[in-house]
Amino acid sequence: MAGPALVIFDCDGVLIDSEALSASVFMEELALLGMEIDLDYFARNCLGRAFPSVRARLERDFGQALPEGFEAHYRTKLMTRFSRDLKVMPEVVEAIRRLDRPYHLATSSAPARLAQSLAITGLNTLFEGRCSTASEVRRGKPAPDLFLHVAALYDVAPQDCLVIEDSEVGIAGARAAGMRVWRFLGGAHLAPLAAALPQTPQDPALLGGADLAFDSFAQFTALLSAWPLRPLIQSSPFSGASK
The missing domain is CATH 1.10.150.240 (Putative phosphatase; domain 2)
Structure with missing residues (x-):
């Protein structure tokens, strides 16, 4: 695969x-x-x-x-x-259903909030048994602990993982874990960045430390088919509060 x-x-x-x-x-x-x-x-x-x-x-x-x-x-x-x-991101359900490989959710949200959010949006069935929160590790993002914890659950090497994040905090955690990371800019809170994406796709401000940025899950399957697209960014130091 x-x-x-x-x-x-x-x-x-x-x-x-x-x-x-x-x-x-x-x-x-x-x-x-x-x-x-x-x-x-x-x-x-x-x-x-x-x-x-x-x-x-x-x-x-x-x-x-x-x-x-x-x-x-x-x-x-x-x-x-x-x-x-609250709304689910457009096209994300279809993109996940098309995945032909394991997937998992890793969030800083508290377990109760996560459960409610997934239930409200109907994503709970897609992610049943596939969720981890920062409550399961000593340090939350931007530390690498949560991402490494998830990789260990599947016995997958960090360099063989792909993380989808929107925040620079999450991107830093994925990089510190030695994983590839793509930045999703399709949320309402990142609309100004997404508007600049067609003109300046390699702008560091858009990437936020990620390997690439995208703004629609309609693109996701095609992007996966072109993996890895570019060399893996090396792990970087992080600073952040403990969980």
């Missing part, structure tokens, strides 16, 4: 178009506490990270502790918004 032996998908911003919704609800809840952040802050410090590291960064930057129960309250509000507005 040509191509990667295992495909590892991030969830938020890759399988489901959730990141813009998450940012909106999170910013609204923080504003009620007098902690004003913008989309740039969210992208740099929250996107792709597990909540404990996000909490630590916010409390350090604002010099105040988040109240007890904030995470649970935020997640309740978010699930209410998800139940109304």
Whole structure:
């Protein structure tokens, strides 16, 4: 079988178009506490990270502790918004059904949030028994631990894995694991980058450290057939908070 032996998908911003919704609800809840952040802050410090590291960064930057129960309250509000507005990424179901190799989901989301997100979008049947979260490893993204954990589950060497990520945090984790990584730009939160993709596909700002970038899962099967497309980017150092 040509191509990667295992495909590892991030969830938020890759399988489901959730990141813009998450940012909106999170910013609204923080504003009620007098902690004003913008989309740039969210992208740099929250996107792709597990909540404990996000909490630590916010409390350090604002010099105040988040109240007890904030995470649970935020997640309740978010699930209410998800139940109304969350959508699966276009073409992703068809792309996964066409896969002729093992695949798995690796996310920084908490297990309960992941389960709810998959149920809302109907992806739970496709990913039953194929999910891992940062709660299963000592360090979340951008550390390589979660990706290496998934590879070990399938007894696949890191260099034979392909990771699909949207965030630079996730890309850094995949690279640190020694895996190829493609950046998906089709989520609403990355629309400005996706708009520039046809003109500047090799722009470092679009790649974010990935081997290539794409914005539609309609392209995915064709891209896999051209694997590996370019030499493997070598592992790089990372910095990030522990899970």
